[in-house]
Amino acid sequence: xxxxxxxxxxxxxQEGEFITINCSYSVGISALxxxxxxxxxxxxxxxxxxxxxxxxxxxIATINIQEKHSxxxxxxxxxxxxxxxxxxxxxxxxxxxxxxxxxxxxxxxxP
Amino acid sequence: NAGVTQTPKFQVLKTGQSMTLxxxxxxxxxxxxxxxxxxxxGLRLIYYSASEGTTDxxxxxxxxxxxxxxxREFSLRLESAAPSQTSVYFCASRTRQITYEQYFGPGTRLTxx
Numbered sequence: 181x182x183x184x185x186x187x188x189x190x191x192x193x194q195e196g197e198f199i200t201i202n203c204s205y206s207v208g209i210s211a212l213x214x215x216x217x218x219x220x221x222x223x224x225x226x227x228x229x230x231x232x233x234x235x236x237x238x239x240i241a242t243i244n245i246q247e248k249h250s251x252x253x254x255x256x257x258x259x260x261x262x263x264x265x266x267x268x269x270x271x272x273x274x275x276x277x278x279x280x281x282x283x284x285x286x287x288x289x290x291p
Numbered sequence: 292n293a294g295v296t297q298t299p300k301f302q303v304l305k306t307g308q309s310m311t312l313x314x315x316x317x318x319x320x321x322x323x324x325x326x327x328x329x330x331x332x333g334l335r336l337i338y339y340s341a342s343e344g345t346t347d348x349x350x351x352x353x354x355x356x357x358x359x360x361x362x363r364e365f366s367l368r369l370e371s372a373a374p375s376q377t378s379v380y381f382c383a384s385r386t387r388q389i390t391y392e393q394y395f396g397p398g399t400r401l402t403x404x
Contacts, residue, residue: 184333211391223381223395266333270391278349279393281333 182207186267186282193289199254201285203267204247210272212250213279214241217264226252226265257289293317297382297396304372304403312367312399314382322385323365324349324393325357327378334381340365372403 183206193199203212214226227234227241229250234241238257243250254261264286268279295316304310316323321342326334336349340359354376356368365384369376382396 213392221379221398221400223398225390225392225394228390228392268334278336278339279334281335283331283333 182209182269182271182280184267184269184280184282186265186285188285189283190286191288193257193287195258195289195291197257197289199257199261199287199289201252201265201267201287203250203252203282205267205269205280206248208245208248208272209269211270212243213268213270214250214252215266215268217266217284219263223266254287259289259291262288295382295384295394295396297380297399299399300397302399302401304369304401306373306403308372309368309370310372310401311369312380312382312401313364314366314396315364316382316384316394317363318384318386318394319362320384320386320394321362322387323359324383324385325355325365325367326381326383327351327376328381328398329378337367337380369401372401374403377401377403 185204187202211230213228217223229243238255240253264284266284267282298313324339325337328334335351338357340346343362346357358366380399383393385393
């Protein structure tokens with residue numbers, strides 16, 4: 181079973197700061213997902229990565245397959261970025277393409 | 292499109308009571324999932340269904356049963372609720388596109404007293 185570790189568990193930042201959230205996993209994967217859980221509980225997908233780097237607006241996600249590590253960066257952070265960010269890895273086998281989830285990073289951005 | 296819907300949003304049960312959590316998706320996805328989310332832990336897979344008519348156990352299936360009623364609907368049943376089943380339950384469905392992105396319902400907050 182893949183072990184997925186996120187750091188930090190909690191992060192408080194001032195508006196405008198550059199934020200980095202890290203994710204490491206123990207076993208080879210076919211892809212890694214970053215998700216965002218809003219304060220109201222809803223979960224949405226942000227990125228799916230199998231190599232390299234992806235960028236959506238102020239969010240950038242990178243993955244290093246050899247080091248089994250991914251980072252999620254937020255540039256020019258804003259209070260509306262406050263949420264729980266969840267890393268999940270996809271097993272390369274199995275018909276349902278199951279995900280194993282990290283426990284999440286609670287981000288609070290203060291105005 | 293409503294995406295993934297779940298009912299109810301909140302539920303309080305007494306130990307030993309039964310209930311069914313309902314989930315439906317309108318995106319024509321084959322795969323559907325039930326997860327539970329507990330404080331300090333990642334989402335854990337209870338059951339999944341790779342296609343209509345098939346279901347399989349996930350990481351934490353004990354105390355639960357599921358039914359894939361048709362392609363749209365995937366229900367989760369607690370036959371005899373226990374306090375350890377107090378949790379937030381999420382249903383999700385997955386696209387077959389290359390991203391294999393999962394779409395989540397809004398969640399059901401269940402308390403068992």
